[in-house]
Amino acid sequence: MLKHNVSPKLGSWSINFKTGETIWSNEVYTILKLDKSQTTPSLELYLSSSCDSEKDELRKIISSLKHSENRYNIIRKRCLSANEHRFVREEGEVQRDENGKITHALGTIRDITEAVHTREKLEQAAVVFEHTSDAVLITDKEHRIIAVNNAFCSITGYSENESLGKDAGFTKSGQHKHSFYRDMTLSLDQEGNWQGEIWDRRKDGEIYPKWLSINSVYNDRGNLLYYVGVFSDISHIKSTEDKLRHLALHDSLTGLPNRLSFNEHLDRVIKHADRNRLNSAVLFLDLDRFKTINDSLGHPVGDALLIEVATRLKACLRNEDTIARLGGDEFTIIMEDILIPEDAAKVAEKIIRSLSAPVEIDDHQFYATTSIGISLYPKDGTNVTELVKNADAAMYRAKESGRNCYEFYSSELATTAVARLELEGELRKAIDNKEFILHYQPQFNLKTEEITGAEALIRWTHPDRGLIYPDEFIPLAEETGLINQIGEIALRKACQQLKLWHSKGWMIPKISVNVAGQQIHNGQFLPLIKETLSIANIHPSSIEIELTETTLMHNTEETIKALSQLKSMGVTISIDDFGTGYSSLSYLKTLPIQRIKIDRSFVQDTPSDTNDIAITRAIIALSSALDLDVIAEGVETQEQLQFLMSENCIQAQGYLFSKPLPAKQLFEKYEHVAHQPSDYSSPAEHSLWATSSPPHLN
Numbered sequence: 001m002l003k004h005n006v007s008p009k010l011g012s013w014s015i016n017f018k019t020g021e022t023i024w025s026n027e028v029y030t031i032l033k034l035d036k037s038q039t040t041p042s043l044e045l046y047l048s049s050s051c052d053s054e055k056d057e058l059r060k061i062i063s064s065l066k067h068s069e070n071r072y073n074i075i076r077k078r079c080l081s082a083n084e085h086r087f088v089r090e091e092g093e094v095q096r097d098e099n100g101k102i103t104h105a106l107g108t109i110r111d112i113t114e115a116v117h118t119r120e121k122l123e124q125a126a127v128v129f130e131h132t133s134d135a136v137l138i139t140d141k142e143h144r145i146i147a148v149n150n151a152f153c154s155i156t157g158y159s160e161n162e163s164l165g166k167d168a169g170f171t172k173s174g175q176h177k178h179s180f181y182r183d184m185t186l187s188l189d190q191e192g193n194w195q196g197e198i199w200d201r202r203k204d205g206e207i208y209p210k211w212l213s214i215n216s217v218y219n220d221r222g223n224l225l226y227y228v229g230v231f232s233d234i235s236h237i238k239s240t241e242d243k244l245r246h247l248a249l250h251d252s253l254t255g256l257p258n259r260l261s262f263n264e265h266l267d268r269v270i271k272h273a274d275r276n277r278l279n280s281a282v283l284f285l286d287l288d289r290f291k292t293i294n295d296s297l298g299h300p301v302g303d304a305l306l307i308e309v310a311t312r313l314k315a316c317l318r319n320e321d322t323i324a325r326l327g328g329d330e331f332t333i334i335m336e337d338i339l340i341p342e343d344a345a346k347v348a349e350k351i352i353r354s355l356s357a358p359v360e361i362d363d364h365q366f367y368a369t370t371s372i373g374i375s376l377y378p379k380d381g382t383n384v385t386e387l388v389k390n391a392d393a394a395m396y397r398a399k400e401s402g403r404n405c406y407e408f409y410s411s412e413l414a415t416t417a418v419a420r421l422e423l424e425g426e427l428r429k430a431i432d433n434k435e436f437i438l439h440y441q442p443q444f445n446l447k448t449e450e451i452t453g454a455e456a457l458i459r460w461t462h463p464d465r466g467l468i469y470p471d472e473f474i475p476l477a478e479e480t481g482l483i484n485q486i487g488e489i490a491l492r493k494a495c496q497q498l499k500l501w502h503s504k505g506w507m508i509p510k511i512s513v514n515v516a517g518q519q520i521h522n523g524q525f526l527p528l529i530k531e532t533l534s535i536a537n538i539h540p541s542s543i544e545i546e547l548t549e550t551t552l553m554h555n556t557e558e559t560i561k562a563l564s565q566l567k568s569m570g571v572t573i574s575i576d577d578f579g580t581g582y583s584s585l586s587y588l589k590t591l592p593i594q595r596i597k598i599d600r601s602f603v604q605d606t607p608s609d610t611n612d613i614a615i616t617r618a619i620i621a622l623s624s625a626l627d628l629d630v631i632a633e634g635v636e637t638q639e640q641l642q643f644l645m646s647e648n649c650i651q652a653q654g655y656l657f658s659k660p661l662p663a664k665q666l667f668e669k670y671e672h673v674a675h676q677p678s679d680y681s682s683p684a685e686h687s688l689w690a691t692s693s694p695p696h697l698n
């Protein structure tokens with residue numbers, strides 16, 4: 001037996017007006033929801049249960065049937081109860097006798113509620129389909145478009161006619177790889193849907209991003225019928241997103257990528273270089289003395305300078321190189337795929353050259369030099385942190401070696417860093433353990449051969465390593481600030497020594513003490529000198545302080561004030577290593593100095609090197625013009641001596657006369673020299689050094 005629980009949809013009825021017999025098929029009862037056992041079928045009952053809205057129409061039909069019409073066909077909404085109704089299609093026919101009087105009537109009633117509801121839904125769907133702001137397209141299973149809505153047409157620019165029948169991919173932009181579409185098809189086959197961002201091309205050629213979701217639609221038997229795609233144009237979202245992303249990843253002043261974006265990019269570059277066995281370089285730049293410009297000329301000028309620097313940097317690079325501003329006056333550059341380290345060096349040189357052209361901002365003209373550190377992938381590091389840290393370290397080394405230059409990082413640098421840390425610790429201990437001593441190098445008047453003084457030079461008597469010379473520890477002491485304590489030790493020792501010699505009756509005229517820039521700049525120097533001199537009870541004129549030319553160039557008003565006070569007390573101030581800096585004549589005149597020491601490097605190559613001869617001559621002439629004493633240091637040969645004397649430089653020190661000696665040895669060797677200036681008669685006879693091999697060298 002056929003089992004169906006679907007409610008019947010079609011019923012039939014008939015009326016014999018002659019006999020009054022009314023017959024309803026079972027379905028009529030069911031459709032009208034009447035209980036057959038308790039119902040007597042009748043025309044009135046059949047006509048009842050109409051909803052109010054249709055009663056008028058029903059009346060019209062009945063009256064037309066009474067007169068001329070033989071057929072009717074209407075859809076009625078039957079109200080079965082207060083809240084239940086059904087849509088039915090009713091068709092009927094009447095038969096008449098020869099007088100036109102109705103004798104029989106018969107008809108059908110069909111329940112079409114579901115169909116009406118479906119149609120309503122479809123109508124609603126059609127309204128939505130046409131009016132939604134999302135584009136909708138429906139394709140058959142071969143991806144041929146069978147329907148598109150208004151939004152589709154306005155977003156893509158293609159009309160309905162232009163779209164129907166086309167393959168759904170006809171708006172492809174060519175931005176995606178073949179694999180992208182293959183994955184989409186796979187997901188539709190396996191999951192029945194796909195969604196994601198996709199770039200398409202509008203009819204006018206513009207490429208735009210859209211958010212697309214596609215669903216596969218199956219029938220009851222699971223057969224694929226069609227695909228429905230819904231998408232929206234997300235170009236405005238994208239552009240806001242892009243703007244936000246740009247803001248998050250760029251420096252607002254220069255428009256260059258910022259640290260975050262730099263790190264991300266460097267990470268990608270490293271991965272790429274790793275896969276393809278390429279070399280890359282990271283350049284770390286820091287403008288020299290930017291803070292001074294910013295502080296003295298103001299931030300707007302500083303900002304303008306940074307923008308100018310960014311522009312010049314960009315002009316120095318290849319397209320594939322990336323430049324970023326990490327903040328402040330720090331910039332970084334990534335050079336992808338370089339063949340040899342020299343490639344990076346060349347760019348560094350180019351940058352230094354480019355920045356060396358003067359910058360003009362608001363009537364100010366100045367120079368923006370930079371120090372550059374370079375680290376190389378993979379030699380100096382294999383990740384972002386290492387490469388940046390090492391480029392930074394190399395940059396510091398460039399600063400140390402005089403700025404406006406570049407340095408490569410090398411792993412030796414890291415080893416040095418550890419060694420320096422150890423050395424710093426040992427230096428601190430050396431101060432506590434009083435491991436410093438002074439050696440003294442005598443200075444002479446070349447004409448009279450008298451000893452005019454001695455330069456105190458510090459040495460470190462290391463418990464394990466023995467005697468360590470200052471070149472090995474003074475730079476670190478200056479960097480760590482320990483020079484303040486070490487310098488004080490040297491000054492006190494020198495004064496005590498002088499006092500001791502004086503008490504022994506050896507009246508050596510002067511002791512020169514080397515003083516580092518920091519000692520002067522910290523403001524404590526004047527009181528220290530006063531205290532030390534008074535403890536040792538020696539006259540200020542017995543003391544000379546040697547300041548390097550570079551120290552004097554970086555002075556402040558306070559420094560000059562302190563030096564002037566020292567000078568007025570009677571302390572001699574001399575410029576050490578003269579000629580290595582770039583002091584101008586007019587500048588020298590403003591300083592309270594009495595003596596210039598010609599740097600050893602110039603003396604060394606006289607009288608063979610014409611350049612050094614010229615410099616030495618110029619320094620001597622300069623000193624005489626400024627009424628300053630001049631002394632040559634590092635005199636090693638007779639030729640140098642003769643040259644200096646012929647140029648009228650009458651003071652000197654150097655290995656030719658004596659190496660720096662411990663205090664006791666100096667005393668024993670020269671006690672008689674300064675003591676007997678009056679004995680001096682013929683320099684040639686008593687000459688201390690006028691022999692082919694200097695007698696005091698050993």
Ligand code: C2E
Nearest residue numbers: 457458469470471490514515516634635636654655656660
């Ligand atoms: P400096 O002031 O230029 O000292 C002269 C250096 O040249 C000394 O080296 C000395 O030994 C060396 N010298 C002297 N005559 C000759 C020569 O004929 N030929 C050669 N080749 N060299 C000669 P030293 O003692 O190693 O000192 C090196 C530097 O250390 C000094 O250069 C000075 O800048 C610094 N220094 C030494 N003692 C002190 C100190 O107590 N305080 C400070 N701040 N620096 C000091």
Ligand code: CA
Nearest residue numbers: 455514546576
């Ligand atoms: Ca010196």
Ligand code: CA
Nearest residue numbers: 576577599633
């Ligand atoms: Ca010197």
